[in-house]
Amino acid sequence: MLENIKTFASTFFVTGDPMIYGADVSIVLVSLAALFVLTYFKKWGYVWREWITTVDHKKIGTMYFTAALLMLFRGGVDALLMRVQLAAPDMKLLHSEHYNEIFTTHGTIMILFMAMPFMFALFNWVVPLQIGARDVAFPFLNSVSFWLFFFGAMLFNLSFVIGGSPDAGWLSYPPLSENAFSHGPGQNFYIWGVQISGIGSLATGINFLVTILKMRAPGMKLMKMPMFTWSVLAACIIIIFAFPVLTISLALLFMDRFFGAHFFTIDGGGNPMMYVNLIWMWGHPEVYIVVLPAFGILSEVVSTFSKKSIFGYKSMVFAMMVISVVSYFTWVHHFFTMGAGADVNTFFAISTMAIAIPTGVKVFNWLFTMFRGRIEVSQPMLWVMGFIPCFVVGGATGVMLAVAPADYQYHNSYFLVAHFHQTLIGGVVFPYLAGLYYWWPKIFGFKLNDRLGKWAFWLWNIGFYVCFMPQYALGFMGMTRRLYTYGWDMGWAPLNMVSTVGAFLMGVGFLFQGWQIIHGILYAERSNATDSWGTGRSLEWSIPSPPPVYNFAVVPQVKGFDDWYLTKEEMKKPGYKAEKPQLESIHMPKNSGIPFVMGACWFLAGFGLTMETAFSWMIVPGVIGLIGVGLCMFARSFSYDTDYYIPVDEVKRTEASLGRVV
Amino acid sequence: MAQAAAHDHHHDHTEHETSLKMLGFWIFLITDCILFGTLFATFVVLRTHTDGGPTGKELFEVPIFVAETFILLTSSFTSGLAVLAMNKGNRNALIGWLVITALLGLAFVGLEVNEFATLAHDGATISRSAFLSAFFTLVGTHGLHVSIGLLWMTGLIFQLLRRGITGVTKRKIMIISLYWHFLDAVWIFLFTVVYLMGVM
Numbered sequence: 001m002l003e004n005i006k007t008f009a010s011t012f013f014v015t016g017d018p019m020i021y022g023a024d025v026s027i028v029l030v031s032l033a034a035l036f037v038l039t040y041f042k043k044w045g046y047v048w049r050e051w052i053t054t055v056d057h058k059k060i061g062t063m064y065f066t067a068a069l070l071m072l073f074r075g076g077v078d079a080l081l082m083r084v085q086l087a088a089p090d091m092k093l094l095h096s097e098h099y100n101e102i103f104t105t106h107g108t109i110m111i112l113f114m115a116m117p118f119m120f121a122l123f124n125w126v127v128p129l130q131i132g133a134r135d136v137a138f139p140f141l142n143s144v145s146f147w148l149f150f151f152g153a154m155l156f157n158l159s160f161v162i163g164g165s166p167d168a169g170w171l172s173y174p175p176l177s178e179n180a181f182s183h184g185p186g187q188n189f190y191i192w193g194v195q196i197s198g199i200g201s202l203a204t205g206i207n208f209l210v211t212i213l214k215m216r217a218p219g220m221k222l223m224k225m226p227m228f229t230w231s232v233l234a235a236c237i238i239i240i241f242a243f244p245v246l247t248i249s250l251a252l253l254f255m256d257r258f259f260g261a262h263f264f265t266i267d268g269g270g271n272p273m274m275y276v277n278l279i280w281m282w283g284h285p286e287v288y289i290v291v292l293p294a295f296g297i298l299s300e301v302v303s304t305f306s307k308k309s310i311f312g313y314k315s316m317v318f319a320m321m322v323i324s325v326v327s328y329f330t331w332v333h334h335f336f337t338m339g340a341g342a343d344v345n346t347f348f349a350i351s352t353m354a355i356a357i358p359t360g361v362k363v364f365n366w367l368f369t370m371f372r373g374r375i376e377v378s379q380p381m382l383w384v385m386g387f388i389p390c391f392v393v394g395g396a397t398g399v400m401l402a403v404a405p406a407d408y409q410y411h412n413s414y415f416l417v418a419h420f421h422q423t424l425i426g427g428v429v430f431p432y433l434a435g436l437y438y439w440w441p442k443i444f445g446f447k448l449n450d451r452l453g454k455w456a457f458w459l460w461n462i463g464f465y466v467c468f469m470p471q472y473a474l475g476f477m478g479m480t481r482r483l484y485t486y487g488w489d490m491g492w493a494p495l496n497m498v499s500t501v502g503a504f505l506m507g508v509g510f511l512f513q514g515w516q517i518i519h520g521i522l523y524a525e526r527s528n529a530t531d532s533w534g535t536g537r538s539l540e541w542s543i544p545s546p547p548p549v550y551n552f553a554v555v556p557q558v559k560g561f562d563d564w565y566l567t568k569e570e571m572k573k574p575g576y577k578a579e580k581p582q583l584e585s586i587h588m589p590k591n592s593g594i595p596f597v598m599g600a601c602w603f604l605a606g607f608g609l610t611m612e613t614a615f616s617w618m619i620v621p622g623v624i625g626l627i628g629v630g631l632c633m634f635a636r637s638f639s640y641d642t643d644y645y646i647p648v649d650e651v652k653r654t655e656a657s658l659g660r661v662v
Numbered sequence: 663m664a665q666a667a668a669h670d671h672h673h674d675h676t677e678h679e680t681s682l683k684m685l686g687f688w689i690f691l692i693t694d695c696i697l698f699g700t701l702f703a704t705f706v707v708l709r710t711h712t713d714g715g716p717t718g719k720e721l722f723e724v725p726i727f728v729a730e731t732f733i734l735l736t737s738s739f740t741s742g743l744a745v746l747a748m749n750k751g752n753r754n755a756l757i758g759w760l761v762i763t764a765l766l767g768l769a770f771v772g773l774e775v776n777e778f779a780t781l782a783h784d785g786a787t788i789s790r791s792a793f794l795s796a797f798f799t800l801v802g803t804h805g806l807h808v809s810i811g812l813l814w815m816t817g818l819i820f821q822l823l824r825r826g827i828t829g830v831t832k833r834k835i836m837i838i839s840l841y842w843h844f845l846d847a848v849w850i851f852l853f854t855v856v857y858l859m860g861v862m
Contacts, residue, residue: 640825
């Protein structure tokens with residue numbers, strides 16, 4: 001009996017590494033602390049009513065953001081571990097297998113569990129407010145999406161202490177990810193964690209597309225929409241066309257691993273390169289899914305703090321639409337060395353370079369917006385100014401990689417690593433942070449500390465160049481990616497050391513941001529002023545901060561682009577008189593616990609099917625989880641009492657408490 | 663008076679929600695199209711990769727897949743009749759046609775399960791060759807969609823029995839009929855690309 005338990009425990013839990021024991025202890029301690037705090041302060045009811053069951057898009061946005069921040073921390077620790085391992089030759093911090101696991105989880109987490117939820121946080125916080133809507137089109141589905149993401153991410157992270165982490169790279173190329181080379185449950189954690197959260201992302205794409213198409217305030221024609229909303233529309237279109245391909249790629253890999261199918265195995269007539277093609281048909285558009293909203297944020301911030309309307313609105317919209325289409329014709333540039341032949345490579349090289357044209361248009365438009373503007377270098381604007389040079393260099397090295405013959409030299413080298421970090425950190429993280437600082441006062445009613453923010457900005461920016469510029473050189477010197485150690489004779493030691501120092505500078509920058517948020521919660525001056533920056537231009541700045549649950553007491557009648565700016569101009573005119581608004585009772589969706597339960601069932605299903613390879617009885621919880629998912633859908637289909645009305649009196653009271661007379 | 667206004671308000675709301683959900687479902691169907699499109703692409707690439715194992719020509723039985731096709735096409739027709747009955751406000755006819763549709767769907771799934779079992783029994787399993795992996799996955803995904811549709815339809819029949827034809831149940835029936843026709847359209851491609859091209 002005891003022997004059985006021992007063998008079970010040693011397969012079930014990951015053992016033999018002090019870092020993992022440390023993680024075990026900290027997971028248990030943090031969970032116990034959370035349970036204790038919630039029980040001691042009697043907050044269970046509050047957490048259930050206000051957060052877990054919420055369908056309010058602003059709160060869902062906050063939960064997405066919190067999760068993204070935690071994942072940024074985990075992915076960041078992974079990055080620092082790798083950088084320490086590579087800082088000097090023959091380092092012994094990590095052994096090769098552990099290193100493989102860490103670069104796999106770093107990549108997966110940063111793209112799928114950090115960038116995506118960060119982006120969805122901004123979607124949720126901002127889009128309904130910008131278009132004058134009271135909610136998203138499908139609030140219940142929105143909550144489902146969040147919980148699928150959350151439980152998918154938790155499942156993925158669990159692999160660190162239970163079963164073992166995946167180690168076949170962030171896109172899990174076969175044959176490495178096939179049973180023959182990764183027999184343990186780690187790869188299954190990847191499949192299920194990404195699959196579950198991917199379904200959530202797909203639902204978010206549908207939700208926001210319908211929201212933007214159908215829920216705009218009267219008068220807001222498509223060509224009067226704010227740039228950020230446009231960018232979300234473009235990103236959602238890409239999500240809708242790209243994510244089903246991810247679903248299928250992972251499902252086919254699952255078929256190979258669980259049912260012994262032969263899609264991507266060498267034997268049985270399968271073809272590993274087919275997986276690589278499929279996953280990049282999702283993966284390349286995915287890059288634009290995360291970068292287009294970043295472009296939207298930049299447009300909003302630049303025009304607000306240059307106190308000018310965005311330069312070339314129509315060309316900005318057009319550029320985004322072109323990018324969303326052309327992004328589908330570039331996927332082969334990730335494997336020019338596949339052996340597809342010169343014609344195919346030429347097509348994909350040209351289409352890849354063509355993307356630089358609309359992107360260049362956008363960069364020039366931001367510069368022209370700043371030209372002759374009265375620029376105010378606030379925190380959000382600072383990040384925009386950090387973004388432009390960084391992204392231009394990243395774009396230029398991207399064009400270098402797009403030259404197919406040259407790519408035979410750079411392929412899988414550190415040059416590539418430097419390039420995609422430059423576009424993803426410089427082009428996505430910096431703008432998202434700009435957006436965070438920009439909309440933070442709208443969502444929370446206070447601004448984040450300026451001094452701490454400047455420290456964070458400079459540490460991130462200087463750290464970035466110190467970290468990644470040497471990597472371009474290392475790439476030319478022959479250092480490849482996914483390399484866990486190297487000898488003194490290679491001559492890579494000094495540049496690697498510099499790069500590691502840069503990585504730590506960015507880590508310190510992140511700590512400053514954590515401090516900034518805590519400092520803000522504790523000390524910042526609260527204000528429910530509508531136009532927090534004083535120069536806001538779009539509708540979200542016309543309502544109190546934080547907005548009440550129904551956002552707009554009266555649905556606005558939109559006059560044109562930059563509607564709030566037009567209203568402010570109107571108000572300045574002599575003899576301006578505000579119209580007396582007609583209040584009506586407001587229709588709102590009711591909270592629901594089903595999304596959370598459904599997410600938990602997916603988690604159970606994923607966990608059971610993941611561990612099934614190690615213990616065949618784990619199929620039982622797996623199947624129970626799947627049945628639970630079905631029952632949740634039935635429960636929702638049979639519930640008819642899903643909405644309520646906020647009476648006029650209550651709206652009046654709420655508005656009055658926010659200092660507004662209606 | 664005030665009550666009448668509130669009633670109108672509510673009515674507007676249901677209509678608004680119907681238009682949202684219909685659009686949402688159409689977009690969902692686009693994603694499902696891409697999903698099937700990807701599976702079709704995979705199948706087309708792998709259909710000759712039989713690794714020395716059985717080919718479609720040896721495995722597919724014309725009477726079976728033709729019967730499946732007729733049954734599914736008929737069920738699409740009866741689901742259309744159900745919607746017509748609903749638009750006339752005839753609840754019993756609506757439920758009747760839905761039951762017939764579901765039974766046809768069940769017959770389809772039964773035939774398919776039987777077909778899969780026969781193939782597996784003859785040694786043509788999912789792990790035999792890449793061709794068979796692609797075949798079972800593509801056809802099986804369609805079958806899974808039909809099965810989910812059956813469960814969903816059963817749930818809706820109970821809701822109709824309890825609530826009759828209202829704005830909300832009407833919307834739900836419209837949506838499932840859209841789903842059912844969609845599956846029919848996908849089957850036509852399966853019939854052509856997998857079975858007809860397989861036996862030719």
